[in-house]
Amino acid sequence: MSRKKVTMTLIDKKGPMGCHHGHKIGDRFDFDTDRGKLCPMVMHVAFPYIDILRYGGELPRGKDGDIRFCCPDADVINVFRIDVED
Template identity: 60%
Template sequence: MARGKRPDIRLTITGKLGPMGCHRGHHVGEVFDYDTERGKICPMAMHCAFPYIDILRYGGSLPGQPAGTAEFCCSDADVAMVFKAEVIDEDT
């Protein structure tokens, strides 16, 4: 990664909690590039994702999670979609 360039972030839907389907139509297995496709992601999910993405982009980590990753749920009480945010290493 070039100095000063923020790392790319990939968001993957890895699970679902609750009996209902996602109100936005998301499903397990969907993958999004945070910078180019965030407009396709439900605003409730993006509201929850932003702090985790900020932590990862600035070199932070979350307790109990592998380096460069953050797993979180959206805030929809009917169906909490589980997301995984990952730093994409340009060197791989």
Template identity: 45%
Template sequence: MGYKRKTTMGYTLEFEIYESGGCAYHKVGDKLKYPEDRGIMCPWLLDSASGMINVLRFGGTLPWKYTGTPYEKEIDPEGVTTEFVRCPDPTSDGVVLKIIRKKQ
């Protein structure tokens, strides 16, 4: 009998590539599951998202809402919550990742 570590505390996390200017790893509309698809994600993008992933997977939300922008969030602790994060590539090739948290 072993210890099984909880990784999402009652939530599922999915990622969607929201913007991509020419990234070699990801195209707009690509969908990934966390943590299952970590190995196929750009490591720089995953690193950029890691803080937000940790907040969301344990039930937290981030305070900014991006009101009036294309990145306006949904926040519903009992349903769907979204967050957006950019990769560190400062060129037009950079990626915007949409993180989608759903209550299990």
């Protein structure tokens, strides 16, 4: 079984402050090749979601049918979408 390709795209921002790591809406990251470019706090939140998706699990979908998670920094609250490809 091959691992699924996972990308994360910054799609929205809810907090009043800019990202401390410099991420901007529209930034897209490949989980396997861009790990060093992602904020460690984002990676901490993203990893369980990605692990579940890669190995056949399902996650709740948003109103648009996508999978989203937020940065844990309450002053920033960047919203990321996860996309999975076989």
